[in-house]
Amino acid sequence: MLFQNTARWALPFLLFDACLSRELRPIRPSSGNGNSKRAAKSMLDLQSAETFLWGAEDAADAAMANLTVSMPGSGENILNMEKFDGMLTSVQCNNDSVAMTFTDDETFAYAQQVWDWVNGADNHSFVMVAGAGDCGDNANRKPFVVNSMAFDEEANKATLSAAWSNWQTIAHTYDLEVGSVNQDSLARRDIDKDLSLDFNHDLPFSFAIGVGNKEARIACTNCSTAGSFDMQFKISQKLFIPTGASFTVKPKDVSAIAQIKLSGSVDVTDALTKEFEIVKIPISALTIPGILDFGPFLTVSVGAGLTAVSLTAGITTGITAKLDNAAILEFDLLDPEKNSFSGWDPQVDTVDMKVDASISGGVAVFLKPAIELKAEALGKGFEFGINMKVPNVEAKLTAIASPQGACPNPGDPKTTLGVNAAITIGGNLNVAATVSGKSDPLFTLQLASIAKPIAAICFPFGDPVNANGTEAAPEKPAEEAAAKYMARSHGRQIAGF
Incomplete structure (x- = not known):
């Protein structure tokens, strides 16, 4: 279910007007x-x-382009x-x-x-x-x-x-290659390089969730992407009949981090989900008049979901994801059965998770970068989409109250309240290709889909419990006790990481 009209959202959009065209x-x-x-x-x-x-x-x-025209x-x-x-x-x-x-x-x-x-x-x-x-x-x-x-x-x-x-x-009759050029002595004059798509972007955002007269806020404390994607496009034809069309993508030091804080006071009885496009970047297109138009485009969305949440105060959670430089994707646009890819499963890890007061329900957050590419060469056109839901974290949270001690963590002081968190981290990568002007895709591929459950952890807060298992008289308000605990435990990694 999408957020209803009673939910109030505010988000600062980032719209970058990059150099729209570079003529080779x-x-x-x-x-x-x-x-x-x-x-x-x-x-x-x-x-x-x-x-x-x-x-x-x-x-x-x-960026380089190599066109060989044959007259057989x-x-x-x-x-x-x-x-x-x-x-x-x-x-x-x-x-x-x-x-x-x-x-x-x-x-x-x-x-x-x-x-x-x-x-x-x-x-x-x-x-x-x-x-x-x-x-x-x-x-x-x-x-x-x-x-x-x-x-x-x-x-x-x-x-x-x-x-x-x-x-x-x-x-x-021709062979056209955009990206790496290394065919003969003409190409060995310091131009053996790839067409590279910059992936270095900071992604700040914040939005509010309002239900009734209460409100909670989801904010990114550290969200960004890094690295680049090297690409190569090739197309060939003989006597006006296409004989080859391929596209190759390789990541280079690609990573992403999403660290999110949910704070405030709100009760949500229905499942709420929302996705926002926060970055829209037309990467500088490449053109050769009369021969080539190559237009990369990058969008990054952020998504959040709440399931039957009761929140007082806040939770901070996050995840990082990295792609292996050895990963490779090779499209064969004329014969999709020859498509090949390997190495795209992201390496995912958590960022410190903290719970500083009562929360129950489900929380999910993710980044969703998408690369759209349009390549038209000598009247032949193709469109590509690379969609990534990376990183992605889901947490099922259960508020606990017990006079004997809410959390069993060894070494932690026993408190009357706590939150138990069961966490799953992962990511998804999918690609699709179409002929320009047509709606039906040539093919779709799932490069990676991982969901990694993490050992549950319990976050204690509230009044301390005496050694005999009875509730001690509180020396400080519960909120101050929770803050003291979180300050002491700051930097602790989630068990199992």
Whole structure:
């Protein structure tokens, strides 16, 4: 049952407006090197495949993208102008042509020899990709399709009959990787890194529960997440038919802590549960114009539940959770039967639990981080959701009153009142994936689900009991005696931890 209208809630929402988009910039091939004249003439050879790299401008940023475009047909090829623009003195780009003037007779003669292939048959064509700035003020790479060309030997000039195109049209066969890039020598220039999602966030919150004219408050005394998630997205197609799509996630020093205090005075007869979204963070998306849109999104919710609670004063409880760095999740988006994952069971431990006055019933608290990812590449889109209910603690509390001593803890003074706590800690992790624009999921997976019962503990408070088992005359009010006990026992770990 949700909280009824008689329950009053107040929560300070945290809404972070992070940098919403980062555009990856072209990384020139090492042989291009601006206007270098040392580039070998072989860079003018038509290719059956070309690899293009993009990366963030900040060297400390881990985002990278690698696109390999293949032209397997006998009548098609591809060429990257970045590899030989150092051999050119000028480039003029128009809507239907590109004119290039070469630095010397020798390189022009070589280009004429290898490029004249396109004039040899009506079905011959090749894709020429102009690098950023090669056509003047173009900030991004621009592909166009060359069907024929003419040569001016006196001016060392080649004029290509070319139609401007787009990546989705020309890249009928490709392999795209976002994240770790380590395929060949082009990629070994200090760019072997992962796309990383920051998970370091402080999560303060507080809300009130009102029933009648009484009120209790749930507040986080220490709630936070730490670490990061390394991710990699790959997609491939051949002749416009998808041949591969995968997504890999690995935690890196990921942990979370939720330490909650419930205080006040309230009686709840019905079961009350509530979940609040306290953090909503659009992680800076990655874009390559015309090629890639990758948008991570992080939300963190907090949940609390009370079951038939009678509360006077308060209880503090909490839990920590850690993920193993060896954990890995590999989605196969085209064949979910090949999905694999391991190592995601969180390591959970309690934070000190304290009860400083009378409470009975059930209390549950949890954090619920969720990572949402949207990846669209060359017209193909997927959406992923990683939902974590970590950490999660549930306590069943029973108030005890006994003139002979409420708690049997050895070494503790016997008191007339106490609270017995039976505690279960754990966490759940689930993932799901869908094709963009469709409602039915491709698959759902449960990565982990643990519920770990902990040995019960009794918290004494109230009036002391004499050695003969009779109630002693109270020297101080019960509340002051409870406070004195809690001060003495501060820092004690729950039995069994």
